[in-house]
Amino acid sequence: MAHQKRFLLSEKDIPTQWYNIQADMPNKPLAPLNPATHEPMGVDDLAKIFSKECSKQELDTEHAWIDIPEEVMDMYKYYRSTPLVRAYALEKALDTPAHIYFKNESVNPLGSHKVNSAIPQCYYCKKEGVTNVTTETGAGQWGAALSYAAKVYGLEAAVYQVKISMQQKPYRSLIMRTFGAMVEGSPSMSTRAGKDIVTRDPTHPGSLGTAISEAIELATTTPNCKYTLGSVMNHVTLHQTIIGLEAEKQMEMAGEYPDKVIACFGGGSNFGGIAFPFMRHNFFNDKKTEFIAAEPNSCPKLTRGKFEYDFGDEAGYTPLLPMFTLGHDFKPANIHAGGLRYHGAGVIVSQLIKDGYMHGVDIPQLDTFEAGILFSRTEGIIPAPESCHAIAAAIREAKKAKEEGKQQVILFNLSGHGLIDMTAYDNYINGDLRNYTLSDEEIAKNLETVPQI
Template identity: 85%
Template sequence: MKQQKRFLLQENEIPTQWYNIAADMPNKPLPPLNPATKEPLSVEDLAHIFSEECSKQELDTEHAWIDIPEEVLDKYKYYRSTPLVRAYALEKALDTPAHIYFKNESVNPLGSHKINSALPQCYYCKKEGVTNVTTETGAGQWGTALSYAAKVFGLEAAVYQVKISMQQKPYRSLIMRTFGTAVVGSPSMSTRAGKDIITADPMHSGSLGTAISEAIELATTTPNCKYTLGSVLNHVALHQSIIGLEAEKQMEMAGEYPDTVIACFGGGSNFGGIAFPFMRHNILDGRTTKFIAAEPNSCPKLTRGEFRYDFGDEAGYTPLLPMYTLGHDFRPANIHAGGLRYHGAGVIVSQLLKDGMMSAVDIPQLESFEAGILFSRTEGIIPAPESSHAIAATIREAKKCKETGEKKVILFNLSGHGLIDMTAYDQYLNGDLRNYDIPDSEIQKNLENLPKVM
């Protein structure tokens, strides 16, 4: 019998609503707080920074299903659905009885899942009369997606890219500029936050926390400008749920259901996107699917951080968020998975981890590249360094199945390709990459400086 490898939905089968897991969670996520008053934020408070509609979605814990605007759905149809793929060759290489599937978000415009949220965020800004948007980016997947979406909806965009990632991945900056976006390496001298950071440490290589500070400062000091975010927050995971909702239908086409769902983890957007639609069946229907977030061991907020209220940026411009954190002034190592170098986890994911509804593993940099090379040589796709963390976690689970003889179904999210990350692969193949060890003392030092809320 011929084995089917790829499963695709027809255009009329693409989901027309996003899924909001906050409405179904047994324990609702704690609210974001005003740093000055320690009081919960309102939609009006958030709308000073974000679009009003995204602010409403951020705080919505009542509506499980949110309609996708027709204008956004039309843009989704340019590239969705993305394929669900059975990784037969990877299974064979691992000699595992497990069935391994991956959702291939690397075929999206600009090569990652990030466009799924960039389009609605820019659409809402345009609808509300905003003319300018700004954001931060690490490795550049979010920055390129936001740049494209801004151009689609006629907005001007400015992106602060983490300085070390800008040096490691110059072509991502070039892609943003191709779409007409102003790109600045962060920390920079163009904002007060950036000047303060550089004054304190002239050699600061940047972090997502520093870039967020600069982008928020620009948004709040520029007329008719809003800040957009590519991960961490609830409304971003909401938009990304299109991934898992499609995967549900595609797994049904394949005649299987996942025992384990895996995704890499930076702030939570692609993890929530693939996991939350399946997790609702654990919550509502008694399913027992296991969910694993794969983070770098050099930025281990889920595995070694603390659940606390903390700022989402280094300068303290953001609301206080209840999350697993390493401390907002944590400086991650200069690993090539720039999209995973963030000090905190999303609010919803943090609550789910706290409640034992998911787990996390930390992956050393060299193990992630070893996994990425194996995936490249078996499935023919060079994965982004971020996605390679999910592949490494998948390989760990598949090897367990080989040891036990269990024929489990494993689904992971291939959040992006690595075709603009070849310098990282070059360094790995030449033996020039290394692992990074984060001492417990460094983590504890950062945690001691967190705001006193809980």
């Protein structure tokens, strides 16, 4: 009998609600704090930066299920459901007894999971009468998704892209401009925050921290403008739970349940998106699934950072967030996984890691590309450098299953394709990439700038 490779939901079976794990967490996340007063921030405080609806979702610890607006569902149907795929060829290459599945978020027209949150964020902004949106982007997946969603809802978009990523991936900024967005390399000379950073360090390669500072400054000084964010915040991860909720139904179709759930980790949106719907069964249904967040060895906030209140950006414009951090001044190495070059972790994931419900692993850059090449040659998909971290972690677990003689079910999220990241593969194949590691001293020095609460 032929084995089924792909599992797809019909349009009528696409989930119509997002899952808000905050309502079910044994220990609720700590509140964001006003950076000036250190007082907890409410919806009205957050709504000075974000849309009102996203601000409500950010702080909602009561409602486990939040309806997806009908207009957003209509846009989701352009590309959802995405396939759940059994990686038979990868299993064979690894000679593992493990069953490996991946949720393929790379097949939507924007190329990554990011559009799952870009659409609702722009929809809420439009509904509230906003005319302009700003954002930051690293590798450019989020910038591309936001630029498209802004155009769908008739909004003007301004995107600050991390300067080094802009140089490494020129086509991503062209995609944003094709959708009508204004794109600027960060740090730039167009904002006070950017000028200050460039003055201090003229060769600063940029980071998500610098780009967030510039985007927030523009949002708060432009009339009728809101800031939108591609990861880290609770409402972004909420929107991404569509991934795990679909995967849950699709795993049922496959007649299996995951022992391990894995995704790459920058701020936590795609990891939380696939993990949280399964996590609720660990809370309530005695499941023992292990949740593994795969981060770069060169940016190891989950494995070597500290749980503290810290800024989400370099200039200190954001609320203070309780998270695992390497310090908001942390300048990440110029790795090709631009979407993972971020100093902090999302609040919900940070709390769950602190409480022992999930954990991080850090993976050297060369290991990630080795995994990405193997995946390309077996499954025929060239993955984004970010997604290669998840693949490398899944391969580790599959090899461990072989050593232990255990038949494990492994599910990972393929968050995006790498077809616009081929410079990175070129560098790897030519032997021009290297690993970056941080000393304990460097990490300790960076953490000195974390605000004292």
